[in-house]
Every structure is written in structure tokens, then in C-alpha cells.
Amino acid sequence: MNYAVLLLLLLFSLTFGFSAWEKISDWKGNKEFLKSYFIAAWVPPFISIIMGVLLLVEIAATVMGVLAMFAILQEKTFRNLSLYAGLLYCLALLILLIGQRIAKDYDGARNIVIYFIPAIFLVFLVQ
Numbered sequence: 001m002n003y004a005v006l007l008l009l010l011l012f013s014l015t016f017g018f019s020a021w022e023k024i025s026d027w028k029g030n031k032e033f034l035k036s037y038f039i040a041a042w043v044p045p046f047i048s049i050i051m052g053v054l055l056l057v058e059i060a061a062t063v064m065g066v067l068a069m070f071a072i073l074q075e076k077t078f079r080n081l082s083l084y085a086g087l088l089y090c091l092a093l094l095i096l097l098i099g100q101r102i103a104k105d106y107d108g109a110r111n112i113v114i115y116f117i118p119a120i121f122l123v124f125l126v127q
Helices: 003-025 027-037 044-073 079-102 106-126
Strands: none
Touching: 003 027, 003 044, 003 079, 003 106, 027 044, 044 079, 079 106
């Protein structure tokens, strides 16, 4: 059993699963927050589209990550599911990073990189 992969999948499935749930349960509140966050940028008219794309990526990554965890626990082949989940985690983080940079929130961008490093490590472990 690959415990490192399992723990990384758990970390990111929880992180993005809760993020997706927050978007679903309070779409309007998140949308208003992001509009005010990006008020000085060109982004506000596109907030709904960006949130929708990010939500779909987060849900897909979480589902793949959970399926990969089950495969690991059952000692079945898990590399493809884990790889695709890891790549989707990286994609979600890159979307968030781009948003932080557009908003000129450099501290926030640095915090995204803290998550990006283990996501890259997950991809490295399963490729």
C-alpha cells in the first residue's frame, strides 16, 4: 500500500471537496466576495464562469481522488486515477494562482504555491 499517495490524495480531496461544497452551499456569497476581491481588475463580469469552471475541476478532482483512495485501500491499480486526480488538483491550484496574481495578492499567490508543491509531488509519485 502506498501511504504517501493515500495521504496526499486525502489532503487534496478534503481541501477541494470542502471548497466545492462551500461554493455549492453559498454560491451567492462566494460570488459577491470574489466580485469585491477583483474589483480593480477586469475579472468581475466573468466571476460566474470562472467559479463554474473551478467548481467542475474541484468536483472532478475530488471524485477521482476518492476513487483512487478506494483503489489503494483495496490494493488494486490506482496509478491512473491518482495521476488524473493529481493533474486536476494542479489545474485547480493554477487557476487559483492566476486569480491571486490578477488581484495582485502576492501573499495569497505564495500560499497557493505551498499547496502546489505536494500536488506536484503526488504527480511525481504516480507517473
